[in-house]
Amino acid sequence: MATIRKKREAAVVVKEMTPENLEATVRRSSRNALAPKRLRYSPEVETPKKKRKAKTVTENGSQNKKPMDEKDDDDDDENSDVEQASQNGYGVLSAYELERLENIRQNQAFLSSINLLQATEEFKQLTRPKPSQRGLTRAHAAVKEVLPSRKSLRLQKKEATILELPPEPTGTLIYEQSVKKSPGPLPMDLINMEEGNKLPPQLLELCSEDSKEEKKMQLNLKEYTSTLKNMKLNEDKVAKVVKDRIFSAAFHPCTSSLLMAAGDKWGKVGLWKLGGDWGDDGVLLFEPHTRPVSCMAFSTSHPTQLLSLSYDGSLRCMDVEKAVFDDVYDIEDGLKTFDFMSHDCSTLVVGNFYGDVAIVDRRTPGNSHESLHTLDPKTVRCVSVHPLQKQYFVVAESKVVSIYDSRRLKKTKSQAVSQLHGHSLSITGAYFSPCTGNRVLTSCMDNNIRIYDTSAMTTKCPLLTTIRHYMQTGRWLTKLSAVWDPKQEDCFVVGSMMKPRRVQVFHESGRPQHSFMDSENLSTVLSVTAFHPTRNALLGGSASGRIHVFSD
Numbered sequence: 001m002a003t004i005r006k007k008r009e010a011a012v013v014v015k016e017m018t019p020e021n022l023e024a025t026v027r028r029s030s031r032n033a034l035a036p037k038r039l040r041y042s043p044e045v046e047t048p049k050k051k052r053k054a055k056t057v058t059e060n061g062s063q064n065k066k067p068m069d070e071k072d073d074d075d076d077d078e079n080s081d082v083e084q085a086s087q088n089g090y091g092v093l094s095a096y097e098l099e100r101l102e103n104i105r106q107n108q109a110f111l112s113s114i115n116l117l118q119a120t121e122e123f124k125q126l127t128r129p130k131p132s133q134r135g136l137t138r139a140h141a142a143v144k145e146v147l148p149s150r151k152s153l154r155l156q157k158k159e160a161t162i163l164e165l166p167p168e169p170t171g172t173l174i175y176e177q178s179v180k181k182s183p184g185p186l187p188m189d190l191i192n193m194e195e196g197n198k199l200p201p202q203l204l205e206l207c208s209e210d211s212k213e214e215k216k217m218q219l220n221l222k223e224y225t226s227t228l229k230n231m232k233l234n235e236d237k238v239a240k241v242v243k244d245r246i247f248s249a250a251f252h253p254c255t256s257s258l259l260m261a262a263g264d265k266w267g268k269v270g271l272w273k274l275g276g277d278w279g280d281d282g283v284l285l286f287e288p289h290t291r292p293v294s295c296m297a298f299s300t301s302h303p304t305q306l307l308s309l310s311y312d313g314s315l316r317c318m319d320v321e322k323a324v325f326d327d328v329y330d331i332e333d334g335l336k337t338f339d340f341m342s343h344d345c346s347t348l349v350v351g352n353f354y355g356d357v358a359i360v361d362r363r364t365p366g367n368s369h370e371s372l373h374t375l376d377p378k379t380v381r382c383v384s385v386h387p388l389q390k391q392y393f394v395v396a397e398s399k400v401v402s403i404y405d406s407r408r409l410k411k412t413k414s415q416a417v418s419q420l421h422g423h424s425l426s427i428t429g430a431y432f433s434p435c436t437g438n439r440v441l442t443s444c445m446d447n448n449i450r451i452y453d454t455s456a457m458t459t460k461c462p463l464l465t466t467i468r469h470y471m472q473t474g475r476w477l478t479k480l481s482a483v484w485d486p487k488q489e490d491c492f493v494v495g496s497m498m499k500p501r502r503v504q505v506f507h508e509s510g511r512p513q514h515s516f517m518d519s520e521n522l523s524t525v526l527s528v529t530a531f532h533p534t535r536n537a538l539l540g541g542s543a544s545g546r547i548h549v550f551s552d
Contacts, residue, residue, distance in 0.1 A: 134281045135239030186325040192285040200278040207304040207320045209254040228514040230552045237549040241270035246541030247292045251532045263293025288325040299345040329360045330367040339385045351380030373409045386437040396430040420452045429481035435489040443481045467510045478527035485531040495526045
């Protein structure tokens with residue numbers, strides 16, 4: 001019995017596997033269906049379902065065929081579903097695909113209802129602050145001459161002309177922009193104004209203002225930090241003062257207004273009065289030099305005078321009363337830094353790239369030095385005079401900082417009074433503290449800022465603090481250098497490479513006091529920084545020639 005039952009089951013299986021029965025179970029090829037059209041969205045369409053009914057097989061193998069009327073009804077339903085989907089632009093889609101399209105439509109409708117796409121574009125514009133348009137404006141590009149189109153001489157059936165090469169130049173090529181100005185006084189001609197325009201009379205009044213106001217009492221750290229937090233930046237406090245990268249900047253000591261000066265890469269000097277109406281938004285531009293203006297300072301005894309020094313080897317004095325740039329000191333090239341050695345600002349110490357320092361007396365006729373002393377075989381990067389004992393000055397040489405006595409200088413191999421060791425790479429700055437001179441602040445390319453104790457003037461001054469600070473600016477930015485706040489003996493300011501962009505103030509102990517930031521108006525590195533001598537104001541100069549001012 002079991003054997004007969006197995007034979008019957010095997011026969012049924014064989015019948016079910018016949019091609020006729022397989023046709024009913026195997027999915028039909030899509031090639032026989034209607035060609036789908038390009039998808040177009042229509043939220044009104046409901047999910048079409050294609051109806052398929054497989055033929056049934058009886059036990060004896062016969063097929064139960066439908067009546068003709070029922071078969072026609074099923075075909076009509078199937079064709080109507082396909083036609084409806086095709087008319088709506090879908091073709092034949094699965095339920096999942098239609099549901100996905102419906103979700104996309106609903107999401108887009110929701111985003112459009114809340115104006116998210118428009119808000120996103122507006123947010124992108126806000127997060128990309130445009131540079132300030134105040135100050136110097138860009139010169140309009142010259143209209144290019146339209147030249148006739150070139151035609152082939154071969155196609156014109158003309159013989160080619162024989163061209164002769166120009167003769168090779170003899171001598172050394174000199175760029176026109178690097179040609180040094182002639183020695184002697186230069187008129188203060190404005191290069192951002194029309195020819196013949198004179199200096200505004202308000203400039204002389206402002207520079208002549210009696211600014212011998214006593215310096216404010218030094219604040220404790222809590223009060224000082226609170227003062228820094230009240231200093232803000234806005235759109236009106238940003239202006240393009242010079243055309244190219246700023247190498248040096250300084251505040252005028254007047255207190256009624258903020259008057260600033262900046263020197264750029266190609267020898268231009270710009271003056272900017274915050275809120276002024278002369279020139280370009282208060283900016284006046286001059287060109288007394290031809291190469292980077294690496295150092296500048298206003299005379300404390302004659303506030304109408306601004307001294308500027310350039311790589312081209314010239315040290316000039318801008319005298320607003322005389323409306324000229326007087327020639328103070330001049331060599332072939334390579335001047336780097338200077339500082340005043342007397343309270344009346346008549347004597348200067350000047351350093352150059354060849355490791356020499358010169359003592360210059362402005363009261364002596366001519367533009368030469370009184371004495372020249374070789375200190376370092378490589379270079380002198382920075383000099384700073386002691387605020388009380390003017391005979392001492394600190395020099396940032398190649399990899400060491402030394403303190404010299406001007407009374408004991410020799411032409412060569414001068415003995416240093418004290419040396420500040422610990423630097424492993426080149427030094428960008430070294431400055432005595434502004435009130436007592438008991439500290440020396442140095443900045444080094446080894447990513448460290450150091451403070452030394454110079455109160456005793458021993459042979460080796462002790463190192464007090466080392467602050468880790470990233471100093472790698474690259475070739476397109478001015479080197480960072482920490483400088484003291486002249487109102488605060490123990491605090492200094494330095495630019496930063498961190499993002500978001502900022503300017504940082506530290507205490508001599510290494511503790512950060514404040515970071516000046518502004519997401520809307522500050523988006524660049526401020527390499528050159530300086531505090532106002534009496535007011536609560538800080539300037540920062542950028543590589544685009546703009547000055548940013550934080551003030552209360």
